Amino acid sequence: MSEADVVSRLTDGMTVGIGGWGSRRKPMSVVREICRSPLRDLTVVSYGGPDVGMLCAAGKVREVVFAFVSLDTIPLEPYFRRARESGAVAARQMDEGMMLLGLQAAAWRVPFLPTRVGLGSDLPRIDPGLRTVTSPYPGPGGTHEELVAVPALHLDAAIVHVNQADEHGNGQLLGPDPYFDDLFLEAAGRRFVSCERIVPTAGLTASGPVQSIRVTSLMVDGVVEAPGGAHPTSCVPDYPRDEAFQRDYAASAKDPDGWARFRKEWIDGLDERAYQERVQR
Amino acid sequence: MTDVARADVCAFAVADCFRDDGEILANPIGNLPVLGGRLARELYEPRLVMTDGEAYLIGDTPPLGEAPEVIAGWNPYRRMFDVVWNGRRHVMMGAGQIDRYGNQNIAAIGGDPDRPDRQLLGFRGAPGNTINNPTSYWIPGHSTRVFVERVDLVCGIGYDRAAELGEAARFHELRRVVTNLAVLDFETPDHRMRLRSVHPGVTVDDVVAATGFELAIGDDVPQTRVPTAEELAVLERLDPKGLRHREVKGR
Numbered sequence: 001m002s003e004a005d006v007v008s009r010l011t012d013g014m015t016v017g018i019g020g021w022g023s024r025r026k027p028m029s030v031v032r033e034i035c036r037s038p039l040r041d042l043t044v045v046s047y048g049g050p051d052v053g054m055l056c057a058a059g060k061v062r063e064v065v066f067a068f069v070s071l072d073t074i075p076l077e078p079y080f081r082r083a084r085e086s087g088a089v090a091a092r093q094m095d096e097g098m099m100l101l102g103l104q105a106a107a108w109r110v111p112f113l114p115t116r117v118g119l120g121s122d123l124p125r126i127d128p129g130l131r132t133v134t135s136p137y138p139g140p141g142g143t144h145e146e147l148v149a150v151p152a153l154h155l156d157a158a159i160v161h162v163n164q165a166d167e168h169g170n171g172q173l174l175g176p177d178p179y180f181d182d183l184f185l186e187a188a189g190r191r192f193v194s195c196e197r198i199v200p201t202a203g204l205t206a207s208g209p210v211q212s213i214r215v216t217s218l219m220v221d222g223v224v225e226a227p228g229g230a231h232p233t234s235c236v237p238d239y240p241r242d243e244a245f246q247r248d249y250a251a252s253a254k255d256p257d258g259w260a261r262f263r264k265e266w267i268d269g270l271d272e273r274a275y276q277e278r279v280q281r
Numbered sequence: 282m283t284d285v286a287r288a289d290v291c292a293f294a295v296a297d298c299f300r301d302d303g304e305i306l307a308n309p310i311g312n313l314p315v316l317g318g319r320l321a322r323e324l325y326e327p328r329l330v331m332t333d334g335e336a337y338l339i340g341d342t343p344p345l346g347e348a349p350e351v352i353a354g355w356n357p358y359r360r361m362f363d364v365v366w367n368g369r370r371h372v373m374m375g376a377g378q379i380d381r382y383g384n385q386n387i388a389a390i391g392g393d394p395d396r397p398d399r400q401l402l403g404f405r406g407a408p409g410n411t412i413n414n415p416t417s418y419w420i421p422g423h424s425t426r427v428f429v430e431r432v433d434l435v436c437g438i439g440y441d442r443a444a445e446l447g448e449a450a451r452f453h454e455l456r457r458v459v460t461n462l463a464v465l466d467f468e469t470p471d472h473r474m475r476l477r478s479v480h481p482g483v484t485v486d487d488v489v490a491a492t493g494f495e496l497a498i499g500d501d502v503p504q505t506r507v508p509t510a511e512e513l514a515v516l517e518r519l520d521p522k523g524l525r526h527r528e529v530k531g532r
Binding site: 021047048066067068069070075076080081084085086087090091093094095096097098100115116117118119120121122123126139140141142143145146147176177178179180 | 335336337355357358359362365366388389394395396397398399400401402403404405406407408409411412413434435436437438442443445446447448449450451452453
């Protein structure tokens with residue numbers, strides 16, 4: 001399928017999970033296509049990078065569910081900051097590990113998972129929906145601990161980017177870190193994988209150990225072949241982050257019309273092939 | 282008394298935070314803390330486990346900014362929670378704000394969480410870190426903007442918050458706060474922040490003026506120790522490009 005096919009299966013108001021981590025292995029070709037689309041009012045769940053910043057700047061986002069949003073080498077995502085400081089998007093803030101538990105609960109189809117994480121912090125204060133549970137078992141000190149019940153984080157759709165996949169959606173990660181991509185897929189109703197290249201199934205184990213096939217066809221409804229699709233984020237070992245591009249992107253946020261210029265040059269009127277050709281120039 | 286750079290003093294003040302930690306994951310975040318952690322591993326805590334800042338556990342102790350030659354293990358982001366929630370880790374984080382009991386904010390500045398004056402990183406792993414494993418802080422710019430009476434959002438929890446939780450907070454432990462001016466800890470009866478030592482060239486009054494709340498201060502505040510020539514040689518090997526001096530200036 002194409003990026004446009006993915007977007008055609010998303011609807012206004014959906015909760016969309018995006019894989020990767022910070023400015024790493026983000027499904028940016030699909031993010032660009034969402035920016036071009038009329039989609040709106042999305043709730044975006046992400047270990048956030050430029051995916052979150054661009055979708056906020058493009059006016060696609062009602063709420064961000066996040067523990068951080070960062071461009072890694074540039075600590076703060078400038079368009080995300082602007083969206084938050086102007087009050088343009090709502091936020092549901094989490095601890096990084098709480099997000100893992102929320103996705104895991106959704107994936108396991110249980111209503112919550114208990115944890116100590118969040119106790120004593122201001123997360124319950126700013127997220128009044130967050131509840132606690134009393135342990136039915138006594139702790140070593142004899143008390144029944146009050147723990148945070150992290151609610152399942154159901155995703156209407158999830159989008160992740162991997163190094164390679166077969167046409168069935170068996171996806172392979174050749175870099176050192178799988179992040180949380182398989183969990184995003186398992187927590188979602190509609191599951192999409194973009195990849196650097198589609199290979200025959202036999203090509204997967206020829207490229208790496210079987211443990212690198214982190215994504216199975218059970219988790220995937222559609223595969224997009226998107227060479228360079230994570231640009232400007234990294235997709236190691238295929239390519240590193242495009243630091244120069246990222247610097248320009250971040251710098252554009254300093255001008256009031258910076259986003260308009262950025263999207264005119266890099267989003268509007270381009271399909272993914274034209275985008276990649278422009279990046280190559 | 283010394284021509285040792287302030288950054289060098291800070292690096293060893295960080296290193297000393299990891300003394301006696303034994304075999305745990307020392308997880309300093311940021312250039313100067315990583316340098317301090319690697320100094321500790323190289324000089325006195327060889328069993329410390331450390332990452333390359335990414336997915337690998339390092340088998341050697343490479344200079345700052347360089348990849349390890351020996352990889353000892355795999356610890357991708359998701360595995361980090363297994364370590365944190367198991368408690369076998371001492372993390373050193375940064376702080377946008379911190380108060381006298383060690384409550385820390387890295388999420389946002391301002392009173393309205395829906396429309397912050399300044400959006401910072403987010404809560405990151407601070408709530409989970411502080412409730413599960415020992416935590417220290419590194420603050421390169423000690424000022425009343427950072428050391429505040431009350432933080433706007435509690436991300437990492439302090440001793441007062443932990444005390445209210447009872448048994449559920451039994452793994453909470455804040456060790457030290459290292460800054461460009463001083464080393465602080467919480468070794469007081471009610472765990473209020475205490476001035477442990479001042480760096481060479483810094484006075485107690487300098488620290489008091491840069492702190493927005495009342496510190497516990499003993500009668501005789503020692504000076505932060507100055508590294509030996511042998512230690513400085515190891516420091517030079519681990520940071521040949523002097524990245525530490527970008528974070529902390531002067532002598």
